[in-house]
Amino acid sequence: MLHSIFMLIVDAVASILVGVLLLRFWMQVVRVRPPASVGQFVFQLSDWLVKPLRRVLPGTGGYDWASLVGAFLIVLLSIIAAVGFMSGFDFKPIILLSLVRFFQWICYGFMATLIIQAIFSWVNPHAPLAPFVGALNEPLLRPLRRIIPLIGNVDLSPLAALILLQIAVRVISSLILSVA
Secondary structure, eight states, rough: OOHHHHHHHHHHHHHHHHHHHOOOOOHHTTTTOOOOOHHHHHHHHHHHHHHHHHHHOOBBBBBOOHHHHHHHHHHHHHHHHHHHHHOOHHHHHHHHHHHHHHHHHHHHHHHHHHHHHHHHHHOOOTOOHHHHHHHHHHHHHHHHHHHOOTTBOOOOOOHHHHHHHHHHHHHHHHHHHOOO
């Protein structure tokens, strides 16, 4: 029972940190300026890890590699914390599980922003965060909008993106785990 409580805490903290680090990376990839409150939250919560990592991994090509690597390190540490209680500590499965979990969290983050954007479009399309979330999703939806036409003025590209992300999670997870 203590192990499950410990893992609940580790997963909760790791999920928040990884989500913030991935959001920080993605904001810089798509070159979107966050609202002040979101930016302040993201940067204050992640600077403790990103700033030291930038000394080792400077940003190249306009990408903040320190944020992405920091997110993977948090995933790796959470997997090690989970496996640390088991006997037979082997590093290869831990790396593979970390890669799977990292890729899953990336896809789940995209799914969350798509769902938030859909909720904004239904409830309050003029919400202060709506343009920010829309800008985060635009690189995912733009190629799909070229293929999927509007049907009765309804954009089905977010639904297609959600389905494709779920397929990607299953396929990539299976491929990575088959290496083990």
